[in-house]
Amino acid sequence: MLKIGITGGMGVGKTIVCRMFAILGTPVYDADTRAKWVMNNDAALKQELTNAFGIEAYTQAGELNRAYLSKTAFNDPQKLALLNSLVHPHVGNDFTKWVEANQSAPYVLKEAALMFESESWRQMDEIIVVTAPMDVRIKRILQRDPHRTQTEIEIIISKQLSEEEKIARAQHIIYNDDQQLLIPQVLKLHEQFLAKV
Template sequence: MLKIGITGGIGVGKTVVCRMFAILGVPVYDADTRAKWVMRYDEALKQELTDAFGPETYTQEGELNRTYLAKTAFHDPQKLALLNSLVHPHVGNDFEHWVEAQSSAPYVIKEAALMYESESWRQMDEIIVVSAPLEVRIKRVLQRDPHRTQHDIEAIIGKQLKEEDKKARAQHIIYNDDQQLVIPQVLKLHELFISKK
């Protein structure tokens, strides 16, 4: 099974691009959503997170307190590294199980903001970086996430690998910069991946 990774920093448009591949029938694994799922339902991980970050990590109903964790981890490199080291191995295992269930697809996609930072690029055959200028990304995220300030967004960007470094390591780049058309770029890559089947 050909495994394609889609990455890029906050607000580049990974989810939008993945939706286009999904419309073409390609199974898409969303690491952000799955990370939240394992953090919610894996009891051993829940205990580890509570031990590491305190009882505020979960609400009384057992929901992940994302606002608390974002405030705690995104502004403290050591806490973020700890959070990543607890969560990412679970997401890696979850992805491997998911791939096994997709045998009829020509190829699969994993969407992850932290493909290179989390080492999950090792599980992929090829990687696409979605690229957009910084000011466009900040504008998009301010619109999408009204609860985040520009300062919050810049703090998150500061914790992610620089776009130039991602582009240098990736096999493919999709420009989602409000200048170039995105759909033709997606179709071209889709044809390429299908031809490798």
């Protein structure tokens, strides 16, 4: 079974590309969604996060206190690095179990915004980067997240690995620039991956 990573910066359209692969029958692992699940359900990780960030990391009901963790970690590079160093290994283990449960598929996709930053690209056989021009990305994010300002979006994007670096490290590129059709690009890659297994 091939393990294909799919990544790209905020607003490039990774989710829509993954939906297209899913329609073709490909199992898709959404690392961000699974990370939230693991942070709420993995007892060992919950203990590690509580030890690192205090009892405020979880509500009295035992749910992840996302607002507190965001406020605490995202403005402090050292605390953010600590948070990622705790969460990413548990998500990696969760992905390994998920792959085992999807052994019958010719290939699987793992969608992760921080594929390179988290080192999870090392678990993959090949990487797809979805890319789009910055002005298109900002317009999409403003429509999707009306609570964010353009300045906030630019700050978040500036903290991510550059688009150029991601493209340089990938084996495949999908252009979601509102000029080129997505479906033919996805179908071409789907056929390439099936031909390899």
